[in-house]
Amino acid sequence: MSTLLYFGNDWSAENRTSSHHIARRLAQKHEVYYIECPGMRAPRGSGRDLKRIFQKLGKAIRGPRQALPGLKVATLFQVPFHRFRLVRWFNAKLIHASVRLLMWRKGICKPILWFTIPHVASLVGRLGESLSVYYCTDEHTALPGVDIDFIRATDARLTREADCVFVASDTLLAAKSAINASAYHSPHGVDVEHFGAAQLAGAMPTELAAIRGPIIGFFGLIEHWIDLDLVAYLARERPQWSFVMIGRVAVHADCVPHLSNLHFLGKRPYEQLPEYGRHFDAAIIPYKLNTQVFHANPLKLREYLAMGKPIVSVSTPETNKYADVVEIAANREDFLAKLDKIIAQRDNPEAITRRLASVASSSWDARVQEVLGRVDGALEKKRLFRL
Numbered sequence: 001m002s003t004l005l006y007f008g009n010d011w012s013a014e015n016r017t018s019s020h021h022i023a024r025r026l027a028q029k030h031e032v033y034y035i036e037c038p039g040m041r042a043p044r045g046s047g048r049d050l051k052r053i054f055q056k057l058g059k060a061i062r063g064p065r066q067a068l069p070g071l072k073v074a075t076l077f078q079v080p081f082h083r084f085r086l087v088r089w090f091n092a093k094l095i096h097a098s099v100r101l102l103m104w105r106k107g108i109c110k111p112i113l114w115f116t117i118p119h120v121a122s123l124v125g126r127l128g129e130s131l132s133v134y135y136c137t138d139e140h141t142a143l144p145g146v147d148i149d150f151i152r153a154t155d156a157r158l159t160r161e162a163d164c165v166f167v168a169s170d171t172l173l174a175a176k177s178a179i180n181a182s183a184y185h186s187p188h189g190v191d192v193e194h195f196g197a198a199q200l201a202g203a204m205p206t207e208l209a210a211i212r213g214p215i216i217g218f219f220g221l222i223e224h225w226i227d228l229d230l231v232a233y234l235a236r237e238r239p240q241w242s243f244v245m246i247g248r249v250a251v252h253a254d255c256v257p258h259l260s261n262l263h264f265l266g267k268r269p270y271e272q273l274p275e276y277g278r279h280f281d282a283a284i285i286p287y288k289l290n291t292q293v294f295h296a297n298p299l300k301l302r303e304y305l306a307m308g309k310p311i312v313s314v315s316t317p318e319t320n321k322y323a324d325v326v327e328i329a330a331n332r333e334d335f336l337a338k339l340d341k342i343i344a345q346r347d348n349p350e351a352i353t354r355r356l357a358s359v360a361s362s363s364w365d366a367r368v369q370e371v372l373g374r375v376d377g378a379l380e381k382k383r384l385f386r387l
Contacts, residue, residue, distance in 0.1 A: 003031045005099065005127070006114040010036050011073045015221050015247070016270045018137050018168065018188050018299065019116040025368040026114075027070035033102065034067065036075045037117055038091075064102065074102055076120075088150065092122045099127060112375070118151060121158035131379050134162035135186070135371075136172060142292035144224050159183070164378050166371060168297040171317050182378070186371055187318075189364035190302035196356070198274040198307035205272070207265055208279050211242045214343050217280035217309075219246040219273055220300050222264070227288045227314070230332050232257035234284075237336055241343070246276055277307045282342045285313035286335075301326070305359045308352040310342045325351075325358045 004026060008019035011034055023034050064072040076098055078091035103111070110130040113123065118140055124132050140155055141148045159165055159179045166186040167173050176183035208215065216234070220226075222245060235243045239261055248267040249256060256264065268276065277283070283304040287293040297318045304311050305325060312327045312335055313319045319326060327342065329335035 002130070003108050003111045004033065004114050005103075005108070005111045005129075006032050006034045006116075007037050007120050007123075008034060008116045011067060018135075021189065021191070021364045022116075022135065022368055022371075023071060024068060025364055026372075027068055029372075030070065030112075032071045033064060033106070033108075033111075034071055034073045035099070035102075036073060037120055038076060038078045064106070095120055096123060096126060099123060103127065112379075115158055115162070118155035118158045121154040121161070124158060124161045131164070131375065131382065132162045133164045133166070133375060134158045135166045135168075136176065137168040137188075137297070139172065139292055139295040142290065142295070163382065164375055166374075169295055169318055171295045184374060186367065187362070188297050188299055188302060189362050189367035190299070190306050190359050192306050192359060192363045194271075195274050195277070195303050195306035196308075198278040198309070199352070199356075200278075202275055202278055204279055205276055207263075208244070208276065211244065211263060213242065213279075214281035215242050215244055215279055216282050216284055216339065217244045217246070217277060218284050218286065218300075219268070219276065219303075220298075222247050222249045222251060224251055225288050225290060225293055225296075226251075227286045228255060228257055230286045230314075230335065231262065231284075232259060233332050234286075234336055234339065235259045235262040238339070244276070244280075246273070273303070274307060277304070277309060280307075280309050281347075282339055283307075283309045283311045284335075284339075285311065285319060287314050287316065289314060289316070302359045302362060305355045308355050310347060310351065310355075312338045312342065322358060325355045 006023050006026070008023065009017065011020070023032055026032050064074040067073045076095050078094055102108070110128055113127060113129045113132040115121070115132070115134045116137065136155070136159070140146065140151050156179060159176050162180065163182070165176055165180045165183040167176050167183060168186065168188055170185055173183060173185050222228075228251070231243060231245070235241070235257070236259065241261060243262045245262070245264045246268050249264055285298060285301060293316055296316065301311070301313070301319055301322065305322070310327070312329055314335070315328050315330065320328060327338040329338055
């Protein structure tokens with residue numbers, strides 16, 4: 001059994017990301033220290049950001065805490081405003097010292113370093129690790145509020161210096177392979193059993209019971225990459241339908257449309273998502289077509305499919321791979337027309353079966369097993385090289 005120092009986003013984040021799914025499964029076979037890293041964007045001075053800063057400081061002081069069998073969560077703290085060079089230099093020193101202290105206290109030697117974010121790239125090669133892994137899920141420079149030059153530089157460094165590089169989408173592979181020949185495409189998985197529960201009978205959540213159907217549903221973080229203008233257009237054009245948006249609204253209140261048949265329910269626990277999805281008549285992926293979305297591999301695509309739900313999505317490289325089971329819209333009028341078709345014809349067992357089958361072999365367990373096979377191969381190669 002190996003010890004992994006796993007660098008990811010907040011363990012208690014609103015959405016369960018690939019970072020969380022992979023860490024949970026690695027902890028079934030290895031000792032995992034999930035290290036919550038500071039965010040990539042600069043704080044905006046909002047009450048929410050200030051609260052998060054103090055929460056992180058408190059967690060960092062308390063030290064590692066048991067989250068799951070085999071998995072402890074530790075929190076790194078850094079000085080905000082890392083757009084300044086001096087602050088970045090100080091933070092790099094602080095983070096290195098913090099991780100070294102954790103290793104000393106817990107008696108950790110020769111860990112595997114596993115990165116899902118790029119901005120702590122300075123740790124590679126400085127912790128006596130047996131192997132380093134970069135699992136890249138996004139075009140990080142396209143995320144809102146980040147220092148693009150800094151993130152580009154750290155992403156390139158981590159890609160170059162990591163022993164294994166995995167990317168979640170084909171569109172990221174070429175650029176990563178040009179820097180590191182070991183880069184490998186590893187698409188996202190899905191919790192098939194969890195979301196498959198949407199096919200079973202169950203009580204309707206209270207909020208949905210008061211909403212008339214048909215229900216067009218979405219779940220996920222409602223950030224700048226969600227095309228709320230498109231959602232508002234659909235809701236205005238079909239006032240007899242109800243549009244249900246589940247997830248924290250992270251955009252400014254002025255950007256949120258207000259329509260009687262458009263319902264923003266807020267965030268809901270991951271465990272409850274199939275209970276809501278069970279009652280969707282259709283699921284939507286209304287992304288804006290920007291750089292981040294072009295390179296994204298949306299988790300919700302496979303989660304909707306694992307629920308057996310009919311889906312309408314904008315066209316992206318990853319969603320287009322599922323064009324045989326997903327309705328791909330060319331524009332907003334086409335998006336509406338495809339929803340019209342879904343609602344008019346209702347669903348049928350054959351279509352549901354095809355959707356379920358499209359992701360049946362894409363479980364997170366299978367994905368992690370495949371990744372670990374490559375990691376084990378890289379470890380063996382390094383061992384032979386040292387002999």
